[in-house]
Structures are given as C-alpha cells and as structure tokens.
Amino acid sequence: MEVKQNAQGQSAETDAPPSTTADTIRLPERGFAIDRPKALIAAAMCWAGWAIMVWLVTTGRTLDIDQWVLLSFRTGEDLGLHGSERVLETVRDITALGGVFLRNLFALAAVVALLFLKLRREAVLYALTVASGWVANTGMKLLVGRERPEIVPHLTHAGGESFPSGHSFSAAVVYIGMAIAFAALSRRHSVRYTVIGFAMAVSALVAFSRVLLGVHFPSDVIAGWLGGAGWAFLAAALFYAPAKAAAESETVKKMDPSE
Known part of the structure; x- marks a missing residue:
C-alpha cells in the first residue's frame, strides 16, 4: 500500500504493487521434493532399453548396423570425418564434456553451488x-x-573396454543427475521437464560424438546413455531418504559453506 497526497493536500492510500529488490528475494532452504514414482518409471524404461541392447550385442545382432553407421560418417580413402577441421574440433569439444576432468569439475561445482543455495x-x-x-x-x-571398433580410424585417444561407453554413461549420470538436483528450485513441472530434457540432450550429444570419433560402436553409446540415464533417475528415487537424513546431520551442516 502506498500513501500519496491528493490535490487538497490530504493523505490518500492507493494500491500499488510491492517493490521487489535483490535484498527481498529468498531461495528455498530445502527445495521442492522430486516425484519419486515418476523417477522410478523413467529409470525402468531406460533399464529395459539397456537390457535389450545387452542382449542384442551379446548375440551379435548389432554388428551390421554398427558397421554401417560408423562408415556413414566417414569419407575418402583415409576414412576421415565428413566436414572441415572445425567440425572435428567441435566434436572433440563435445566429447570432452564426458571426459574425466570436465565432468568431475562440473559435478564438484554443482555440489558446491547446491550447498550455497542451501x-x-x-x-x-x-x-x-x-x-x-x-x-x-x-x-x-x-x-x-x-x-573397440577398428572399422574406421580413431580420431581421439581411447582405451579400455568398449561396451558400454563410459563417456556416454558418465555424461548421462552427471548432467541428468545435475538437472534433477537443480530442478528442485522450481515447483513448476514445465520448468523441471525443460531443465532435465536439456541435460538429456547434452549427454546424448556427448554419446553421439564417440561414434563420430570412431572409438565406439553405436550400440555401445546407446547402451551407455540408457544405463547412465537410468542410474540418474534410479538414484534420485532410491537415495532420496538417505540424502535427506544425511543433509540434516551435524557433519554435513559443518561442511556447508553457506553457513
């Protein structure tokens, strides 16, 4: 309510919207709870797809399409990647998002940010x-x-087992899990779905980049992404109660930088 003087010099009350400043904005201390039944449904769908991929790979049913997809992105006698050097550089930048250094750096930064947001x-x-x-x-x-596939030249270093793709799995866990955590800032489902959907798209790009670089079969990255996404949703549901109890413990409170 705002007080103004009228033409006769008398005070009069007028309705006016309350002013909002940075000092009056408060983020929720705890955030809104996730929908655990929906998280479990999403996890079940992802894990069902992962199980199908495991069956297809172990029975040799993906070899032909794996080879065709890998070759479809290559050209010339040296089987180089379609496009200019800039395209290759972009693909390597995308795949780095699923690498050990960047994904762990982002994960650590996200944990710290969540603590500062209480x-x-x-x-x-x-x-x-x-x-x-x-x-x-x-x-x-x-x-x-x-x-690992030897059908086309590898355009980046890669070691270890090929199935499932570690970059694809870890990128899905880190970025989808991060989106689920920050989605707690909003009670609106449209906002939550948008944030999680964007994280799913980013992690899928990381998975796809591994095929373009020739270090994984398409079936590797599909299984890896499905497994990682399934784990992110499953963990969000299964670890909810233990995380809530741990968050209220004195040990975690002492580690909170916002305190």
Whole structure:
C-alpha cells in the first residue's frame, strides 16, 4: 500500500504493487521434493532399453548396423570425418564434456553451488548419484566387455573396454543427475521437464560424438546413455531418504559453506 497526497493536500492510500529488490528475494532452504514414482518409471524404461541392447550385442545382432553407421560418417580413402577441421574440433569439444576432468569439475561445482543455495539434501543426493554411478559403470564394463571398433580410424585417444561407453554413461549420470538436483528450485513441472530434457540432450550429444570419433560402436553409446540415464533417475528415487537424513546431520551442516 502506498500513501500519496491528493490535490487538497490530504493523505490518500492507493494500491500499488510491492517493490521487489535483490535484498527481498529468498531461495528455498530445502527445495521442492522430486516425484519419486515418476523417477522410478523413467529409470525402468531406460533399464529395459539397456537390457535389450545387452542382449542384442551379446548375440551379435548389432554388428551390421554398427558397421554401417560408423562408415556413414566417414569419407575418402583415409576414412576421415565428413566436414572441415572445425567440425572435428567441435566434436572433440563435445566429447570432452564426458571426459574425466570436465565432468568431475562440473559435478564438484554443482555440489558446491547446491550447498550455497542451501539445498543440502540435493547436494548429498547428487554426490551419491555420481559416486555410485562410477561403480555401476565399472561393473557394467566387467560384465559384458567388448573390443573397440577398428572399422574406421580413431580420431581421439581411447582405451579400455568398449561396451558400454563410459563417456556416454558418465555424461548421462552427471548432467541428468545435475538437472534433477537443480530442478528442485522450481515447483513448476514445465520448468523441471525443460531443465532435465536439456541435460538429456547434452549427454546424448556427448554419446553421439564417440561414434563420430570412431572409438565406439553405436550400440555401445546407446547402451551407455540408457544405463547412465537410468542410474540418474534410479538414484534420485532410491537415495532420496538417505540424502535427506544425511543433509540434516551435524557433519554435513559443518561442511556447508553457506553457513
């Protein structure tokens, strides 16, 4: 309510919108809860796709299409990537988002940012998601195992087992898990779906870049991405209660830089 003087010099009250300044804006201390049933449904769909890919790969049903896709992006006698050097540089930049250094750097920055936003529950939940995802990815590689493709020249260094793609799995865990954590800042479903959808698209680009660089079969990256996305959604549901309890502990409160 705003007080103004009228023509006779008398005070009069007029309705006016309250002013909003940076000092009056407050972010939620805890954030809104995720929809765990929906997270479990999304996880089940991803894991079903992952299981199908494992069956297709272990029975040799993907070899022909894997080879065709790899060759379709190459040209010339040396089987170089279609496009200029700038295209190759862009693909390498995208694949770096799923590399050990950048993805862990972004994950650490996200945990710190969540703590500063007073979202301790989401910070703990995200940290558990990323840490357990690394264990899950290692187990998957040991479970299946596969040699890397030698159909086309590798355009970046890659080592270890080929199935599933570690870059694809880890990128999905880190970026989708990050989106799920920060989506707690909004109660609007449209905002949440947009943030998570964008993270899914970015992680899918990282997966696709591994095929363009010739270091993975398409079936490797599809399985890796499905497994990583499935793990991000599953962890968001399963680790919710432990993360909430840990966030309220004195140990985590002492680690909170916002305090």
